[in-house]
Amino acid sequence: MQKITVNNKSFFVDPTGYEYFWPQVNGGGWEPDTYQVFDENIDDETLVIDIGAWIGPTALYSAQLAKKCVAFEPDPVAFPRLQQNLKLNEAASWSKNITVYDKAINAESGDISFGSQLDGGDSMSSVLFAESATSWVVKAITLDEVFAEHSAPDQKIFLKIDIEGGEFDLVPEIKKQLADPRVVAYISLHPHFLRRSLKKSAGTFLFIPRFIKTRLQYLRIYKKVVAALPRNKKVTINGKEYKNYTWFLLHAFLRLRTPSDILISLS
Numbered sequence: 001m002q003k004i005t006v007n008n009k010s011f012f013v014d015p016t017g018y019e020y021f022w023p024q025v026n027g028g029g030w031e032p033d034t035y036q037v038f039d040e041n042i043d044d045e046t047l048v049i050d051i052g053a054w055i056g057p058t059a060l061y062s063a064q065l066a067k068k069c070v071a072f073e074p075d076p077v078a079f080p081r082l083q084q085n086l087k088l089n090e091a092a093s094w095s096k097n098i099t100v101y102d103k104a105i106n107a108e109s110g111d112i113s114f115g116s117q118l119d120g121g122d123s124m125s126s127v128l129f130a131e132s133a134t135s136w137v138v139k140a141i142t143l144d145e146v147f148a149e150h151s152a153p154d155q156k157i158f159l160k161i162d163i164e165g166g167e168f169d170l171v172p173e174i175k176k177q178l179a180d181p182r183v184v185a186y187i188s189l190h191p192h193f194l195r196r197s198l199k200k201s202a203g204t205f206l207f208i209p210r211f212i213k214t215r216l217q218y219l220r221i222y223k224k225v226v227a228a229l230p231r232n233k234k235v236t237i238n239g240k241e242y243k244n245y246t247w248f249l250l251h252a253f254l255r256l257r258t259p260s261d262i263l264i265s266l267s
Contacts, residue, residue: 001088002026004060006035011060012088014081017121018055025057034186035061037263041184042066042158047151049143051105051170052162052188054078055121056085063097066158070150074104074114074138077121099150104166106140107173114138127166143177155182162188172224178264179230185264219253229264236263 002015004026015022024030038058042048042065053059053071055078063069073079079102089095104127106112115135116125143159151157157180161167167187171178178185226245229235235242238259242248 006061007039009061009064013056013085014088030057034058037186038062038065041265046156046158048158048160049146050160052164053082053100055081058160059098060085060089064094066097068150069098070146071098071100072103072105073100074102075120075125076102076136081121104138104140105143105146105170107142109141109145111137112140125164127169143174147177157183159183159185161185165190168221168225172228175228178228179232184266187262189260189262215253219249222249222252234265234267236265
């Protein structure tokens with residue numbers, strides 16, 4: 001068992017198999033901006049919905065800030081470790097604030113395919129890799145179902161999405177929830193996984209047609225993401241506020257590179 005401390009908040013974990021990871025968290029070297037966003041947008045009345053909780057680095061932290069944290073991790077290798085890390089903290093009063101589910105969030109309820117490029121459990125499982133050698137069928141529920149079960153009327157909701165490329169499918173389907181006046185959303189983008197998936201699906205065309213096809217697909221996907229971003233809220237992409245996305249989309253098309261996070265806030 002190892003004690004992890006981030007911004008004066010502590011929790012216990014089993015580091016076995018993740019010896020490379022937890023020292024980074026403990027030393028402040030893992031996603032300090034993410035923890036800062038949490039500190040600035042979560043209070044003791046907030047419902048946190050952690051989509052892509054992995055082994056708990058954000059859920060175990062946000063539960064100490066929020067009224068309630070509902071965490072989702074469908075990777076069958078990572079989920080038992082998430083449960084184990086939560087159990088190691090059962091003596092802490094805040095541990096009662098967390099509920100964990102081995103389910104995915106999707107546009108529709110039901111079974112979906114989900115996979116890993118390696119053996120699972122490594123934080124990089126995704127619906128993008130559903131056809132990999134390591135894959136599973138997992139249960140999915142909708143965000144509306146989560147809201148209905150866990151949120152109170154007028155309760156502030158902090159939505160964290162970090163699903164290793166799956167956000168490109170999910171975000172366009174939750175436009176209504178992102179525009180909900182109760183919701184602040186922090187979305188991690190994984191363009192490198194999207195690029196890899198698109199290049200693989202482009203087939204064995206000559207260089208120029210494949211080059212163009214990949215970029216057109218990339219642009220089409222990002223246009224759907226942009227169309228889902230609410231116009232009634234502040235949208236910050238990698239620290240820069242956007243109201244017009246023309247340059248953002250042009251950059252995506254020309255370079256196949258985009259920023260790593262989107263923050264949708266109330267003001």
